[in-house]
Structures are given as C-alpha cells and as structure tokens.
Amino acid sequence: xxxxxxxxxxxxxxxxxxxxxxxxxxxxxxxxxxxxxxxxxxxxxxxxxxxxxxxxxxxxxxxxxxxxxxxxxxxxxxxxxxxxxxxx
Numbered sequence: 672x673x674x675x676x677x678x679x680x681x682x683x684x685x686x687x688x689x690x691x692x693x694x695x696x697x698x699x700x701x702x703x704x705x706x707x708x709x710x711x712x713x714x715x716x717x718x719x720x721x722x723x724x725x726x727x728x729x730x731x732x733x734x735x736x737x738x739x740x741x742x743x744x745x746x747x748x749x750x751x752x753x754x755x756x757x758x759x
Contacts, residue, residue: 679717680704686730690737697754699740701728707742709754718756724748 678684680702688699689712696712707721707728726746733740733754743749 678702678708678710680706680708682727685728686742688731688733688740690733693736697733697737699731699733699754701731701742703727705744707731707740707752709740709752709756719752719754721750721752723750723752 678700680700682703684700684702686701690697698710698712699707701707705722705724705726705728708717709719710716711718724742724744724746726744728742728744731740731742738754739751740754741749741751
C-alpha cells in the first residue's frame with residue numbers, strides 16, 4: 672500500500688494506530704498538536720478530527736471493532752472518541 676495522503680497535523684505525529692475494520696481499514700494518527708485524526712486507509716480520506724486534549728497525544732488504542740479510539744495525553748487525560756465519519 673502506498674501513502675495516499677499526508678496526515679495534515681500541525682505538529683509531530685506521536686502515535687499511529689491501524690485497524691482492519693469491517694467497514695474498511697482505519698488509521699488513527701495522534702499528534703503533539705493535541706488532536707487525533709481518523710482516516711480511511713484505502714482512500715486517504717479524513718473521516719474525523721478528534722479534539723479535547725490540552726497537551727500532546729502520547730498514545731492510544733482502538734477498540735476491538737474499530738468503532739472507538741482511546742487516547743492518552745501529556746495533560747494526564749484519557750479520552751474516548753468514536754471513529755465514525757462525521758456528516759458534512
């Protein structure tokens with residue numbers, strides 16, 4: 672698989688998670704810019720931008736079905752986000 676898009680973060684990418692979801696292959700990138708982003712790995716389409724951390728995202732984990740991502744930040748918070756695409 673070739674890289675189809677840049678990750679569009681404003682600072683360093685600190686974590687990258689992959690999941691073969693029943694709805695398609697997901698990538699979730701976390702960054703020092705305090706955000707996570709969920710991508711369709713096949714098309715490179717941004718599905719959702721996750722905000723809420725007050726510091727850099729340090730790591731994360733995807734749920735078994737790929738429908739949620741749990742992130743940990745240097746702000747001491749663990750947050751849970753849905754990976755479902757947002758409506759435009």
